[in-house]
Amino acid sequence: MNHTAGRRFSPAAASALERIAEEVSVCMQCGTCAGSCPTAPAMDYTPRALMRLLQAGLFDEALRSRTIWMCTTCYTCTVRCPRDIHVTDILGRLRGIAIAEGYAETAGMTFNKAFLDVVRRYGRMFEPELLIRYHLRQEPLGILGAAPIGLALFQKGKISPLPERLPAEGLAQIRRIFEAVEARQKAAPAASSHA
Numbered sequence: 038m039n040h041t042a043g044r045r046f047s048p049a050a051a052s053a054l055e056r057i058a059e060e061v062s063v064c065m066q067c068g069t070c071a072g073s074c075p076t077a078p079a080m081d082y083t084p085r086a087l088m089r090l091l092q093a094g095l096f097d098e099a100l101r102s103r104t105i106w107m108c109t110t111c112y113t114c115t116v117r118c119p120r121d122i123h124v125t126d127i128l129g130r131l132r133g134i135a136i137a138e139g140y141a142e143t144a145g146m147t148f149n150k151a152f153l154d155v156v157r158r159y160g161r162m163f164e165p166e167l168l169i170r171y172h173l174r175q176e177p178l179g180i181l182g183a184a185p186i187g188l189a190l191f192q193k194g195k196i197s198p199l200p201e202r203l204p205a206e207g208l209a210q211i212r213r214i215f216e217a218v219e220a221r222q223k224a225a226p227a228a229s230s231h232a
């Protein structure tokens with residue numbers, strides 16, 4: 038175990054965090070990422086502020102933040118960063134580290150896991166199952182609140198009551214991608230990006 042800013046991290050996580058700190062050291066705090074981020078209002082730290090935490094070595098705060106789970110991986114921050122910092126991928130790596138280091142499961146982490154489980158199962162999104170998986174793990178009674186929204190979306194033809202599966206070959210490809218990522222995470226648990 039290594040101590041990094043007050044918290045004990047595994048050697049793999051400590052080394053991955055030091056690499057991230059090195060990558061963000063060139064951030065000039067211009068705020069382009071924060072100004073471009075569609076989910077910044079839902080974050081506790083904007084992407085710019087998160088870069089600052091990482092520069093300061095405040096890894097525990099960064100890993101506890103809601104920010105890493107609110108990212109929709111739209112890549113806007115990454116393509117606009119004047120310092121070519123791969124903000125999106127860094128957030129993904131932080132998610133992987135948070136899981137590998139046993140951080141408490143937050144609503145964002147649950148949603149992320151449920152999303153990936155559904156995509157792995159069907160090769161596509163199936164919103165009703167996503168909501169059920171999320172609420173069963175996070176707040177079972179919340180299903181009651183989500184039901185009217187689901188019904189309204191169904192009536193407008195926005196969601197299907199039955200899942201669409203990719204053809205077998207496409208689904209096999211998706212599952213191979215999951216397996217490749219898992220193998221990579223097993224080899225370097227805290228270094229790989231987590232969608």
Ligand code: SF4
Pocket residue numbers: 063064065066067068069070071084085088114117118119120121122124
């Ligand atoms: S856009 Fe790039 S340089 Fe500017 S604050 Fe964000 S990460 Fe830093």
Ligand code: SF4
Pocket residue numbers: 070073074075076077084107108109110111112113114115124125128
């Ligand atoms: S990739 Fe994530 S952090 Fe970057 S702009 Fe999109 S939602 Fe925001």
